[in-house]
Amino acid sequence: MAEEGRVYELEGLEEQLHTLLSRYSGDELGADGGPFCSDFCKLVEEFASRWQVPLPQLRILEIALCYFARASIFCTSNCDHVLHTLSSLALSVFELLLFFDQKDFHQEPLKHFAVTFQECYVALAKHENVHLLQVERLVRGGGPWANPALQAILSEFSLPQNEVDGCIGSELPVFFELRVRYLLSCKRTSEAVALAQCCARHPTAGQHSFFLQVYLTWLYKTSQHDRLVKEVADLSGKDAVHLICSLECEEKDELLLGLSTAFLLQQLRRGDMYYLCELVFVWTKLHSRLKTSKQALLKESHQLMLSATNVNSLFPFIRAILQEVGEDGVQFCVELCANALDSCLPCDVLTKSLIYKTIAGLLPNDLEVCRACALLVFFLERTVESYKVVYLLYMHPDQEYHVEHSPIGNHVRFETLQILKKDLYFDPEFWNLIALRTNCLKLMSEKVVSAALEEIMDDKWISNYFAKEPTLRSRASACQRGSKNALQGKKRHSKEDTDTTGKRLKVGSGKTGLNVDYAVKKKGSRALKEASSGPLRRSLWQLDRIQESGEHRRTTRLSEKNPPKRRIRRPKWLLEDSGTLEENNIPLRMKNMKSINHLS
Template identity: 80%
Template sequence: MAEEGSVYELEGFEKQLQSLLTRYSSDELRGNSKLFCSDFCKLVEEYASRGQVPLPQLRILEISLCYFARACTFFPSNCDHVLHTLSSLALSLFELLLFFDQKDFHQEPLKQFTLTFQECHQLALGRLQNVHLLQVERLVRGGGPWAVPALQAILSESNLPQSEVDGCISSEMPVFFELRVHYLLSCERVSEAMALAKCCARNPTAGQHLFFLQVYLTWLFKTSQHDRLHKEVAELNGKDAIHIICSLECEEKDELLLALSRAFLSQQLRKGDMYYLCDLVFIWSKLHSRLNTSKNALLGESRQLMLSATNVNSIFPFIRAILKVLGEDGIQFCVELCANALGSCLPCDVITKSLIYKTIAGLLPDDLEVCRACALLVFFLERTVEAYKMVYLLYMHPDQEYHVEHSPIRNHVRFETLQVLKKDLYFDPEFWNLIALRTNCLKLMSEKVVSGALEEIMEDKWILSYCTKEVASQLSTPVCQKGSKDTAARKRNHKEDRHHKADTDTASKRLKLPSLRQRH
């Protein structure tokens, strides 16, 4: 009964296809290729979705190919809609052929399918020179997707010369190997899938498609090959790292995503690469939030990561992330980051150093002694009228007694931070009066700046427009301003995006058939 129903359904499908062809005359086919292809794909997907095993679906696609070959005689060879539909058919056919071994192609019904496919290709479809169909035709003629000897050697991890491995991988478009890896994983043939993914990831052509590296890295983590994992991500840039994590989000658990982001971050920090570092730190912190990581664990991991940092600018993404996740509880860690950066031997330009001082003041706006030191240091670097005004206003404010119980940082952290700040002071105004401070600051400013703004500097009215609370907020500069540096870095590294030249979206290419992988 099931067989009779299947035959009846196939007959109904052929009638529908014939009706579709009849509806469009030869002239209409030439002028309405887009509409015809749309109706054709909807019809094929409707009938193919009723199949629950590969063979009935393959029969549906075989019939579809025959009718499309008849319609193709009226289409121009360079019609985009026709070529796209043909690619969809070819990739869908290939995915179904993965379920069959080489010996199956010499037996029915695959033997009949092979004859039909080759006939359609020779009589009508070959002239369109569709790259996907040409690849499937070559594989069908050679005994199927698994019949290539070099591919069998790769899957069994035999000792094959690298030239033969590269020749095999380069002989097909990456999308065909991607579908093979998907199939092997669905069948739980993990070792074969990883062997193929590893070879594809290392191939100059196929390796541009991050899917293969994504699969391989996931497997390395799941098999606890952490040293190998870190070695594999060493040359990966920030944009590719983010692409991999986001691609895995719907497939893997947050623990795995966090481990990968941690490995990517460690490598980026070690290389001193700011390219997409802000985005990578943001993803890393969001994963910690989703996993409800404790404050101590988050700060401990942050400290461990920052130990490998070779670029002073890397503190800013971490400061933003920590404050976002922990709020006031993260202030002490952020102050320590700034102090450590100032005390390190890492290169630090004037702009970055000034921003660190402003960041410390912004983190501790109620600590007058810290804010004064930061303002004076910013003035030493910038020598501007605005920087001078900030110093003057802070030193006009009455001295305050420091109360450790009201501070967001511990006493020893504050002491060490002040020591780091004071070592860079040109002079220490602790025992000076305001006039002496003004005199010494004006000496450091260029004559051109002083003469051009002398009236403004000496005028006391501007003081009334400020208040003590505003002083600290004006001194502090949001660390997100470092984003401008990240943007510039992205532009400089745009040419490095070797993995994003032409990623093939197989989901959009293939016809929307039900997933056979889950039922195999």
């Protein structure tokens, strides 16, 4: 019954192919073979899908090839539709021939098929299709498994490298890919891996990533991790990302994560930043799919970063950790930055500046940290903009540090400050703003100072600076609430709220693309009130309102015991910062600090 059904199917196929061929005239086929090729492929696929065994399908392809050879007489030799259809037919025939041994080609029905195929090839030779030519050679040579060198490779016999390369280079990579896929489907894993390994190391076939995927997957599944790491040593980040994405639909996430970890480890050891951001992104997303705990993710990130030889590699990890872990990852990111600054790894000026700004962006409500970072950035850049940031930060009275509201532990903060302060050219802790200005200007070049001296010495730039950019939101409002510890004065003439002020930095040099807020939050609604009993902790300066002769006197912590012998002009911004203007009775509100210059 099965044989009768097959004969009936074949007769039906021949009738429909004959009808299809008679529907198109020679002129139509010569002008555009697209419609005929499309209808032809649909018809062949429909009949071939009715069978799940190779021999009937091979017979269907044999008949289809004969009818297509008749139609191709009217088609031009360079017709793309014809070439595409011929490639599909040739590769389909090759896939079916993989099911047969060399001895089967000397027996029926393959013996008859070989004769028919040769006849069709003669009629189709004018199209010069490389896939059809390759299959014709294999059919004439006894099938896809007849090559002695190929048999030696599958048996893992030792062969001279030139013979291996000659065998792999004698065919297009797609034919070896179909062989490997067939061997894997038949559970002949050792043969498939042996062939895939040879192809992966071939200069031409090795450009086809499929072979490396098979080989590396086998290494991981057989727990040969040391060998796996060695094999991916020279793989670029782009190839690694492409390989993992290609395996996404075929393998489990656990295997993909293992491969991405091996790729990431080697790239960190090389100090290669090429496609590192994308590789870290893929790595973290795989952890997210597998629902890895935050602690485990941070621990593995720490282990990977121990192998890093390029300081810039911390930026992709910071971005990924903040995206996946959120606030719980801030302390880890701060530690990464501190360790990078304290390490012996090469670090250029731009990268070091980015690290300082990143730390300030991670801790926007810690005024002491942000002041240190701003000074360090100024020491490196020596620009007017970086000077203004320092000056504005030191304008604000000191704020109490509340460890319970901080995203990092007290020990991490202390160690980070120690690392930051060791690079300071000077520590302005007990200086007034005039001394800070003087020492900063000394570090700037004469050209920069001369060009901007009038602007710097004119206090109007401060009010203009506040009005240029809207206030930025704080990432940690709890820290801001903790800083609203205002001092109550004996006589309150006015009460003014001060808006949050900040700096924003886009940290990115093309390598990292990291965006962080370089923000320092001012006191809350009552943070800048008139001074009263007891100075703020570590305050650089304060205002004491003295009701003598209607005059105001500015004092610093150092000048309280030794008042100045000459009067100092009262700048407008200084009076504004006192919280009240008694003489003018003008309500004040400091707004909108200017954004720090974007680095890209």
